[in-house]
Amino acid sequence: MAPALAWLTALMVVPCALVLALAFFQRGIYGGIEYTFTLGNFGLVFDPLYAGIFLNSARIAGTATLVAVIIGYAAAYAIAAAPRRWQPAFLFFAVLPFWSNYLIRTYAWIVLLNREGLITQLLRWFGYTGEPPSMLYTEGAVIAGLVYNYLPFVILACYAPLSRLNPELAEASRDLGASAMTTFRRVILPLTVPGIAAGAVFVFVLSIGNFVTPALLGGGRFQMIGNLVYDQFLTANDWPFGAALAMALIAIMLIVLMAQALAADRAAGRIAEARGGADG
Amino acid sequence: MSAPRTLLAIDRVSKNFGRVTAVDGISLDIRENEFFALLGPSGCGKTTLLRMLAGFETPNDGRILLDGRDIARTPPNKRPVNLMFQSYALFPHMSVRANVSYGLEMERLPANEIRSRVDAILATTELAAFADRKPEQLSGGQKQRVALARALVKRPRLLLLDEPLGALDKKLRGAMQLELKRLQHEVGITFVIVTHDQEESLVMADRMAVLRDGKLLQCDTPHAVYEYPANRFVADFIGVMNFVPGKATTDGVLAANGARISGTVPATLSPGAAAIASVRPERIRLFPSPETANRIAGTVEALAYQGLDLQLHVRTALSPKPFLVRVTADAADRRPVASGDAVELGWDAVDVRIFAD
Numbered sequence: 001m002a003p004a005l006a007w008l009t010a011l012m013v014v015p016c017a018l019v020l021a022l023a024f025f026q027r028g029i030y031g032g033i034e035y036t037f038t039l040g041n042f043g044l045v046f047d048p049l050y051a052g053i054f055l056n057s058a059r060i061a062g063t064a065t066l067v068a069v070i071i072g073y074a075a076a077y078a079i080a081a082a083p084r085r086w087q088p089a090f091l092f093f094a095v096l097p098f099w100s101n102y103l104i105r106t107y108a109w110i111v112l113l114n115r116e117g118l119i120t121q122l123l124r125w126f127g128y129t130g131e132p133p134s135m136l137y138t139e140g141a142v143i144a145g146l147v148y149n150y151l152p153f154v155i156l157a158c159y160a161p162l163s164r165l166n167p168e169l170a171e172a173s174r175d176l177g178a179s180a181m182t183t184f185r186r187v188i189l190p191l192t193v194p195g196i197a198a199g200a201v202f203v204f205v206l207s208i209g210n211f212v213t214p215a216l217l218g219g220g221r222f223q224m225i226g227n228l229v230y231d232q233f234l235t236a237n238d239w240p241f242g243a244a245l246a247m248a249l250i251a252i253m254l255i256v257l258m259a260q261a262l263a264a265d266r267a268a269g270r271i272a273e274a275r276g277g278a279d280g
Numbered sequence: 281m282s283a284p285r286t287l288l289a290i291d292r293v294s295k296n297f298g299r300v301t302a303v304d305g306i307s308l309d310i311r312e313n314e315f316f317a318l319l320g321p322s323g324c325g326k327t328t329l330l331r332m333l334a335g336f337e338t339p340n341d342g343r344i345l346l347d348g349r350d351i352a353r354t355p356p357n358k359r360p361v362n363l364m365f366q367s368y369a370l371f372p373h374m375s376v377r378a379n380v381s382y383g384l385e386m387e388r389l390p391a392n393e394i395r396s397r398v399d400a401i402l403a404t405t406e407l408a409a410f411a412d413r414k415p416e417q418l419s420g421g422q423k424q425r426v427a428l429a430r431a432l433v434k435r436p437r438l439l440l441l442d443e444p445l446g447a448l449d450k451k452l453r454g455a456m457q458l459e460l461k462r463l464q465h466e467v468g469i470t471f472v473i474v475t476h477d478q479e480e481s482l483v484m485a486d487r488m489a490v491l492r493d494g495k496l497l498q499c500d501t502p503h504a505v506y507e508y509p510a511n512r513f514v515a516d517f518i519g520v521m522n523f524v525p526g527k528a529t530t531d532g533v534l535a536a537n538g539a540r541i542s543g544t545v546p547a548t549l550s551p552g553a554a555a556i557a558s559v560r561p562e563r564i565r566l567f568p569s570p571e572t573a574n575r576i577a578g579t580v581e582a583l584a585y586q587g588l589d590l591q592l593h594v595r596t597a598l599s600p601k602p603f604l605v606r607v608t609a610d611a612a613d614r615r616p617v618a619s620g621d622a623v624e625l626g627w628d629a630v631d632v633r634i635f636a637d
Contacts, residue, residue, distance in 0.1 A: 171336055172369035174356045176434065177386030186382075190373050 016250075023243035031237035041244035050228070050245070057224040058252075060139065060214075061207035064146035068203045069196055071147065072154025076195075079155070080162035091159065095152045102149060106216050109145050110136060113217070137219030145213040150203040157199030161192040194267060201260040205253045225249050284311040287470050288333070288438060293342035293352075294494075295328055302328040304494035305342070310438075310472060315464050317481035318474045320491035321517070329491070330440050330474045334363040346437060357386070362431035363440040366447070368423050370415040376426050377402070377411040383434045401433040404466065421452050428460075432467055441473040445480065457483050478518045482506060490514050512556055512635040521558045524598045525637055528555035533634055537597045542573045543632025556637040559627050561591070561606040567615065568626020575626040578603065580619055592617065594625060 023041050026034040044050065079090045097105055112118045113136040120132040135141055165188065173183040211226025220227070225245060232242030288310040295303040303325040310316050318326040331337045333344065335356030344352045351359050362383070371379050377398060384394040402408045405425040415423060424444065431439055444460065445453045461484050464471045475481055481488045482502040489499040490510075498510035509515035516523075526535040528549040532542040533556070541557040549555055559574075568575055578596035590612045593602040603625060607617075617623060 166367060166369060168365045168367050168369035169371060171356070172363075172365055172371070172430075173382070174336075175334060175363050176383035176430065177357045178382075179357060182386070187371060 019243045019246055022240055023247050025240045027238045027240050033239055038240075041241045042248075044241060045244055045248050053223050053228055054225055054248070054252075056222075057208050057226075060142060060222070060224060061146070061204050061210075064143045064150070064207045065200050065203040067143065068147045068151050068154045069158075069200050072151050072199060073158045073192075073196060075151075076155045076158035076162050079159055080165075087163070091156070094155045097148075098152060103212060103216075105149060106145055106213055109141065109148065109217055113141050113144075136217065137221055139218070139222055141217040142214050142222055142224075145217040146203070146207045146210060149213065150206055153202040153206075154199035157202065158192060158195040161195040162188075165191060194264060197260055197263065201256055205256055208252065209249055284314070286310070287312045287314075287347065288472075289343075289345040289348075290329070290333075291343040291345060293329070293332065293339045293344060295325075295332060295337060295339050301494050303332070303339070306491070306494075306496045307342075308489055308496065308499060310470060311487075313468055313470055315461060315471045315484055315486045316473070317485035317488040318472065318491060319478060319481045319488050319517075320476065322476055323493075324491040325494040326474045326476075326491050327442065328494075330363070330442055330472070333438070333472065334361060334440055335359050360434075360437040361440060362434050362436040362438075363442065364427045364431045364444055366442040366444075368415075368427040368447075370423060370426055370430070372415050375412050375414060376407060376418070379415070379426055380430045380433050383430060387434075397433055401429045404463070405429040405432075420448055421456065424448065424456065428463070432463075432469065436469060438470050438472060441471060443475055444473060445475075445477075453480075460484060482518070490517065492517075509633065509635075512558075512637065515558050515633060515635065520561050520604055522561065522564070522599070522603050523601075524557045526555060526557065527551075528553045528634070532629070532632070533557040535598050539576065539598060541598075541632060542629040543634050544629070545634050546636075549634065549636055554637040556635050558633045558635070559631050561604040563631035564603065564605045564625050564627045566592075566605065566607055566611070566617065566623050566625065568624060572626035573629040574632065575624055577622065577624050580617055580621045580623055583617070583619055592623075594623060596625065 022033070024037055024039070026036045026038050026040070028034045045054075075094065079087055079094070082090060110117070114120070115132045115134070115136070117136070119135065123133075169187055169191070170183050173187045174180070178186065208224070209226050211224065211230050214220075214222050214224045214227055215230075218224075226249075229242050229245045229249065232238045232245060236242075286309045290306055290308040290310075292305050292307050293303055294301065294305050306325075306329060318329060320326045328337060332339050332352070335351070335354060335358075339352050342352070343350045346359070346361070351361075356363075371382065374382070380398050380401060381394050384397060389397075399408070402411055405428060407422065407425055407429060410418060410422060410426075415426065418426065424447070428444075441460075445456050448456060457480060460471075460473075473481070473484065485502055487499065487501055488505055490497045490505060492513055498505055498514050500508075505514065506518055509518060512523075515521045524533060524535050524541055526533040526541070528534075528545055528551055529540070530545065530551055532540055532545065534540055535557075543557055545555070565572070576596045576598055578594040580592055581595050581602050582593040584591040584593075587609070589609055590607045592605040592607060594605055595602045605625060
């Protein structure tokens with residue numbers, strides 16, 4: 001326990017505290033840091049220009065989350081419905097992209113989406129002769145990259161409750177007169193919501209702070225908070241403001257994570273309470 | 281009494297999964313308001329047959345006529361048949377009331393009618409006090425009653441029960457057997473129960489079908505199946521039976537040691553054919569009168585006192601396995617026996633059943 005705590009302190013708590021401290025100082029005139037206390041950096045976060053980037057990031061991350069949940073849930077459903085002996089193989093293929101580097105996976109999308117990339121060539125092969133579609137450096141490209149990179153998390157998170165679901169529950173619903181659609185809506189979906197929530201939080205938190213995908217697939221035209229923080233530290237040389245932005249980002253992530261933990265806790269609490277009732 | 285009306289006619293139904301034949305050309309009639317049991321060892325096809333009645337499997341061949349209409353291809357949500365699952369399959373995220381209301385909501389009945397029908401069935405199954413509980417908050421017996429209420433509230437033409445008492449402990453099971461029978465009488469719905477427990481079907485069923493390897497072996501009242509088993513398998517599967525292997529004669533079986541067991545030989549058995557004579561333990565007397573048709577000397581190997589009666593294992597020259605004999609407590613008191621005692625066993629020719637071996 002103690003070594004773990006030491007590692008956590010050295011590698012997480014201390015760096016975060018340093019960044020937090022940085023956010024309360026002023027930027028020097030020629031870059032660097034002037035050690036004068038100020039709250040101005042946090043005030044600037046709420047400037048419409050930067051608040052807009054926050055909102056934009058949340059919107060892109062939210063869209064990516066929605067798309068990833070829909071595709072990931074469908075994939076998890078299909079895997080859970082497949083014959084038992086095939087399921088490990090399907091899960092293996094679902095997480096296979098994780099074996100290569102995030103950057104490489106994102107570069108692969110450039111090869112796909114480029115003006116004369118694979119998708120355009122495929123269209124040409126089908127007889128398309130017009131202008132190549134502009135796909136790279138669009139918001140759609142950024143969302144596609146985020147969805148692709150985080151989809152395995154959703155598949156795994158949704159597969160767990162789906163594979164544990166007693167198949168007789170769906171049969172009982174059908175037996176009682178429900179259609180397949182009603183059975184999904186009233187029995188299967190409510191019982192697998194915890195998996196969806198866990199997967200969604202994963203995608204959202206990882207997406208909203210992402211700066212590699214918007215930089216590579218958005219071509220710098222679509223700034224997200226991650227890029228902004230990156231720019232403040234490495235281009236604008238305004239470390240205090242960059243630190244304030246980073247703290248604001250961490251705060252958003254914490255709120256989302258805590259909300260999910262609280263909801264999961266309450267769900268678990270209901271079950272525990274229910275179990276206690278049966279024992280008493 | 282008017283002739284019982286056939287509710288469900290299973291007509292030469294077969295089902296195979298790949299190369300495995302689960303149900304092999306079974307024909308059965310189930311009558312209106314009957315408590316019917318499908319009995320057999322695991323893998324005999326009884327569950328597959330039940331799932332075809334519920335609509336979860338489609339027969340490869342044959343018809344399933346409910347009130348004269350073929351429902352073999354009707355989806356489960358479109359037939360007036362309900363199934364009580366072995367796992368109960370209660371919806372864990374819904375209260376008892378929501379579970380029971382679910383089926384009526386699917387029929388799009390008015391809210392007040394749903395409420396009154398659910399209240400009525402919760403009262404019948406003594407669940408009114410638990411209406412707001414979740415399934416996890418219920419005991420095994422209570423869950424079983426919720427599953428039953430959820431199926432019964434739909435007022436199906438036919439209620440299917442898949443090993444309904446399998447998950448309960450032995451004592452509760454006995455009570456629930458009688459409870460189920462009372463309830464069936466009260467609601468006037470035809471019950472078809474699947475079980476591997478022969479005792480359970482003897483106690484509960486009006487009529488029962490014994491299945492093995494996808495085939496129907498015998499379909500009759502519990503009394504007829506117990507007293508007049510159709511073949512050696514049924515005789516062995518239902519209750520306890522003593523067997524004496526040998527060869528058929530005109531008036532019985534000639535055992536390997538030369539002893540003659542007299543009994544009625546079925547017409548299908550020609551003299552000299554391999555045959556097996558059988559007799560129930562409760563039909564055997566210790567120290568029989570000299571005019572008893574079948575008598576054999578033996579040695580008591582073991583005794584098992586069971587309160588109501590005494591079970592003896594008696595080694596004889598007739599069969600490799602010891603004879604099982606049930607002696608009433610009363611008779612045992614009058615003439616006590618101990619392990620190692622030499623005794624004589626006797627039974628009447630009318631109590632002997634002879635089968636092809």
